[in-house]
Amino acid sequence: MEKLDSKQKIIIEPTVPFDFNSTFHKPDHFPSGDNEWEQGIRWQTMLWKDKRLGLKFIDKENTNIAVKVFSSSELSQDFIKSLKKELMYRYCLDLDLKEFNEEFENHSLLGPIIEKWKGMRPIHSGSLYEYTVIMIMLQNCTVKRSVNMLQRLFENYGVKLSYDDKELWSYWEPEDLEKVTGEELRELKLGYRAKFLDRISKQFAQGKVDEFKLREKPREEQKEALLKLYGIGPASVGNLLWEVFRNYSKIEHISPWERKIYSKLFFDREPDNPASEESLLSYFEEEFGKYQMLAVHYIWEDLWWKRKNKDIAWLEELINL
């Protein structure tokens, strides 16, 4: 365990409008040992430029965010500057929602949801590598199993950080897994995902993927690069393009479990008789144009917030906890 005693503060002014809680808490994300949320506060560990950080985001009435940065050693001004820039990117704090809001404020389904969550942003708290790990852990298993696998990885390769009366796990670096054998990972009950994680960590450690260069590339090039990662296919790549590379213009793939939920949400069709992938895709295209993924995100998150407050029977059957 690493104690983080050094402390600094960053003030961030997000673009207007902004909503703290729906941005910093995503009820559809499975619980993970690297973060915690309560009304107006999110704790999040972060690995940035070889330093392990404990972050505490504090809401200032949806206009500012105070970020307390805990670390084990003093941080330079340059470091803080680069960190602030990265936080802006990961939490989408410079996103301009004006056009989106105006275009859909009168939409029968989306309009009221935009009104309710005005200023919500998509986020990804981790790096591309970290997010890729999550994608692998999600594949072909229940949420409970995903949670367990990630937790075992934290306990074996991560570092627990202690700050602000919290103890949270921080990720390992791809290099840390380079020397770990596939068999060792199998013992953590990752199943066949062990091979994926093993090979992907090597690909990252050897510099075969450059997250920051990829951010500048067009969607098709990003997609091509991501599909070279061993174990990343059409379902995972869609999520990575959206969540890590902020590509909200297009949806290309809908997995069967999502298809059932979307069918109910958009067409009011029962899960045992879901709409086809094609009909959903063309509906999204026609209805939401270049904001497809962002629009669906708003509707999707709204559903999960509703579920957080009250059981939704039809949904429970479909989410495979």
Added chain:
DNA sequence: CATCAGGGCCCTG
């Protein structure tokens, strides 16, 4: 107890 599908992907034919 056995069987099976599951928040996919790889590989083969």
Added chain:
DNA sequence: CAGGGCCCTGAT
């Protein structure tokens, strides 16, 4: 380009 196999887990 369709379909089998893959690790494990928990539901039936």
